[in-house]
Amino acid sequence: MNELVIATKNEGKVREFREMFSKYGIEVKSLLEFDEPIEDIEETGTTFTENATIKAEAISKQYNIPVLADDSGLEVDALEGAPGVYSARYAGLEKNDQKNLDKVLENMKDVPTDQRTARFVCAVAVARPDHDTFVKIGTCEGHIAEEPQGEHGFGYDPVFIPQGSQRTLAEYTSEEKNAISHRHNAIIQLEEWLKNA
Numbered sequence: 001m002n003e004l005v006i007a008t009k010n011e012g013k014v015r016e017f018r019e020m021f022s023k024y025g026i027e028v029k030s031l032l033e034f035d036e037p038i039e040d041i042e043e044t045g046t047t048f049t050e051n052a053t054i055k056a057e058a059i060s061k062q063y064n065i066p067v068l069a070d071d072s073g074l075e076v077d078a079l080e081g082a083p084g085v086y087s088a089r090y091a092g093l094e095k096n097d098q099k100n101l102d103k104v105l106e107n108m109k110d111v112p113t114d115q116r117t118a119r120f121v122c123a124v125a126v127a128r129p130d131h132d133t134f135v136k137i138g139t140c141e142g143h144i145a146e147e148p149q150g151e152h153g154f155g156y157d158p159v160f161i162p163q164g165s166q167r168t169l170a171e172y173t174s175e176e177k178n179a180i181s182h183r184h185n186a187i188i189q190l191e192e193w194l195k196n197a
């Protein structure tokens with residue numbers, strides 16, 4: 001396989017998939033690079049697994065090709081798992097990373113350091129014509145910073161400090177993030193399939 005379609009319109013995800021799949025010699029094509037505009041796929045599931053499956057199967061069926069999709073988000077223990085599957089839409093449907101992150105910090109303002117534990121979760125689904133869809137899940141444990149730091153990455157990266165680190169993920173280089181991220185931890189479980197695909 002030398003090209004894989006990823007059913008996403010999130011440029012941050014596309015960049016990371018492109019970086020991580022390059023070592024397998026696989027080029028990534030996202031929904032942003034199709035000749036015709038692709039309608040938004042409604043994420044009606046209540047779990048990362050369901051939503052990743054919905055996105056992968058929608059595009060796989062429409063174009064009759066193998067497709068990978070990623071549904072991911074941030075689970076904060078002190079917020080009972082929120083924003084969770086609603087991470088992209090936490091502060092509203094407009095999908096504003098800054099507003100989402102501000103809302104997490106605001107909701108966490110009275111939470112002491114030792115209770116700020118959180119994790120990123122990523123479900124990757126692979127849908128193919130005439131095959132059952134399969135899903136792999138990766139996580140990345142850490143805690144929520146008191147204030148945003150760093151310019152790299154996307155989404156909640158400026159407020160997420162991976163376990164054992166003093167820096168936020170937005171202060172990591174892309175190579176450093178791609179070595180420990182939830183997305184990386186999901187993709188490494190695809191290695192067998194990638195080698196044979």
Ligand SMILES: O=c1[nH]c(=O)c2ncn([C@@H]3O[C@H](COP(=O)(O)OP(=O)(O)OP(=O)(O)O)[C@@H](O)[C@H]3O)c2[nH]1
Nearest residue numbers: 008009010070071072073074087088154155156157
């Ligand atoms: O700081 C972050 N670093 C990450 O590595 C990361 N991965 C996911 N997220 C957050 O979770 C939402 C996913 O929602 P999501 O899976 O529905 O994606 P999306 O709507 O942005 O794009 P699409 O793939 O659905 O087209 C994203 O928007 C982000 O807010 C991340 N934040």
Ligand SMILES: [Mg+2]
Nearest residue numbers: 010043071088
């Ligand atoms: Mg989405």
